[in-house]
Amino acid sequence: MTPSEWLNAVVPLVANLPQKMPASERYRRLLETVRRLFACDAVALLRLENDFLLPLAIDGLSPDTLGRRFRIAEHPRLQRLLEAGQATRFPPDSPLPDPYDGLVEASQGQLEVHDCMGVVLQMEGEPWGLLTLDALTPGRFTPAQVESLGAFGSFAAATVAAATRIQRLEQWAESEHLQAERYRRAASQASRPLLGQSPVFRRMLKELDLVGASDLTVLITGETGVGKELVAQALHQRSARRDQAFVSLNCAALPETLVESELFGHVRGAFTGAVTERQGKFELADGGTLFLDEVGELSLAVQAKLLRVLQSGQLQRLGSDREHRVDVRLIVATNRDLASEVRAGRMRADIYHRLSVYPLPVPPLRERGRDVLLLSGFFLEENRCRLGIGSLRLEPDAQEALLAYDWPGNVRELEHLIGRSVLKALGRQSPRPRILSLSAQDLGLPGPDPMARRWDDDSSSLGAPALAPSAAPAPGLRQAVEAFERRLIEQCLQRHRHNWSAAAKELQMDRANLARLARRLGYNSPPPASGTSCGRGADRP
Structure with a gap:
């Protein structure tokens, strides 16, 4: 040739x-x-x-x-x-x-x-x-x-x-396009509503309306299960970025070695398994909102890189020297006391101040009174539609049990309880009824007698006197529980000379939660115990 x-x-x-x-x-x-x-x-x-x-x-x-x-x-x-x-x-x-x-x-x-x-x-x-x-x-x-x-x-x-x-490149582009589309659809879809009529909840909604329209970084605090991600979505929907992506990342769900890649992206060959270049959550949220849940779990090294993005809006993908500029509204959430994390050296003070521009606490369910019944109705309707039941309702004793329970798992616990109880009640009915009623027995929440026996067994270690079996019955379960909680807190404070941190540690509670519970029980100012000093041993809420 x-x-x-x-x-x-x-x-x-x-x-x-x-x-x-x-x-x-x-x-x-x-x-x-x-x-x-x-x-x-x-x-x-x-x-x-x-x-x-x-x-x-x-x-x-x-x-x-x-x-x-x-x-x-x-x-x-x-x-x-x-x-x-x-x-x-x-x-x-x-x-x-x-x-x-x-x-x-x-x-x-x-x-x-x-x-x-x-x-x-x-x-x-x-x-x-x-x-x-x-x-x-x-x-x-x-x-x-x-x-x-x-x-x-x-x-x-x-x-x-x-x-x-x-x-x-085609596979990468298709993957990134599909991922971005999922984020955009998630941002445009109506999320679960924020339901509540209690005064504490209405105050939170007022703050949410106030800060939602701004671009301030919001620190959402609250116990596990209170609905912090729903609050973050509501903030996004109230902002000028509502038509852009809402991207979320649970910082506690990833190993430390992958968090940096998820946040800032990486280039091919940056680490074992990085076969293609990939955008991080900051770039995917460019123009929109990035929600970081459990932000208190970030390592100090990642915190330093996060601080640089917050200060300048610039980031570098893992393994690259090239700068990328992003415009992102940051919303973070945690169930930790970040100020305590700073004092303990687990969080940088500068990143804490950058994240807590506008703290927004979400109240626990036990402080929201009859909101528990509103939320129960929402979850009952969800289960009714999912299971094809004509009607779902709560018996009066079930309503009382819901109001009296302390809800350590908050709204998430309530959601799971309703779903579980509906299935159990439905399984006991044959044939399937058109109207299914849930009783207190179906819910399986602790009643007065089981509570009394449980605390009786533990009374020797807690130093609390057992409830006398022959005592006159309280007007209701909720009143009996509150009376017992009041007595237990008072005795625990006496043992620790009114040191609220020590009392909270013995009761296996967060100190702030103990202070809120005490105020709800009527302790606007803690009652002094005999021999209590107001010096260094005192630790008032």
Whole structure:
């Protein structure tokens, strides 16, 4: 073949490198060119994968070749081609078996290959696979063709590299597009409403309306299960960014080694498993809102990088020196006392002040009074629709039990309790009723007697007197529980000389929660105990 014929064959391959086309079509054109240049009977492109060579494209071989996996240790010709690192020809009288014997389509009775050569394809300095050429006629390939195949191997490797990179880019772009669309849909979909009529809840809604329209960073605080993410979504919907993405990340749900990548993104090769470049949550939320739940779980190293983004709006992907600028409204949430975390050295003071621009506490369910019945109605209706029940209602004793319970798990606990109780009550009804009523027994919440027995058993360790079995019954469960809580707190404070931190530790409560409970029980100022000092031992809420 003349040099001009070579150029005419090779130039289209080079021109196609930057073009977008399926990898299969790119490989088909490559093998078609090889057969035209070298006048061979069959050609194959094989990818190296561990100890095997897998055919990606073939021309002139039987179709079942694509389903084969050539173990390198069992095919000495393929093994020698990989080891040679350059174009290699096997003479017609070579004793090494050919892996394509019997697979060439144009055999017409000839089953064995009589002339073959191949070249290893390198990608990023490592063997990627092989390009093999086979002929049924002995002496088909000349030394000049072997030399030409060595040069052509560079074009073949470039074709493979282009196909691989374009495929990776397409997969990455599709993944990022789908992820961004999910965030946009999540931001536009109506989330669960914030239900409540209690004074403490209305105060929170007023603050939410006030700060929602701004771009201030909001620190949402509250116990586990109070609905901090719903509050964050409500803030986003009240902002000018409501039509942009709302992206959330639970900082406690990821190992420390992945948090930085999730927040700021990474480039290919930044760490083991980083096979493509990836945007982080900050970039995905650009123009919108980023919600970081359990922000108190971030390590000090990640806090320092987060501080830089908050100060300048600039970030660097993991493993890259390139700067990316983002415009993000940050909302964070925690059930920890971040001021205490700063004093303990687990949180940087500067990041704490950046995050707590506008603290927004979410009240626990036990402080919201009859809001528990509003929320119960919402969850009952959800379960009614999901289970196809005509009507779901609460018996009066069930309502009293809900109002009297302390709700350590807050709204999330209530949601799970309603769903569980509906299923249990439905399982006891046969046939399925049109109207299903839940009783206090269906809810399974602790009643007066079980509470009394439980505290009786623990009274010796807590120093609290047991409730007398013969005592006159209290007006109701809630009043009895509150009376017991008041007595227990008072006795615990007496033992610790009115040190509220020590009392909270013994009662296994957060100090702030203990202070709120004491105020709800009527302790506007803590009652002094005998011998109590107002000096350093006192720790008033």
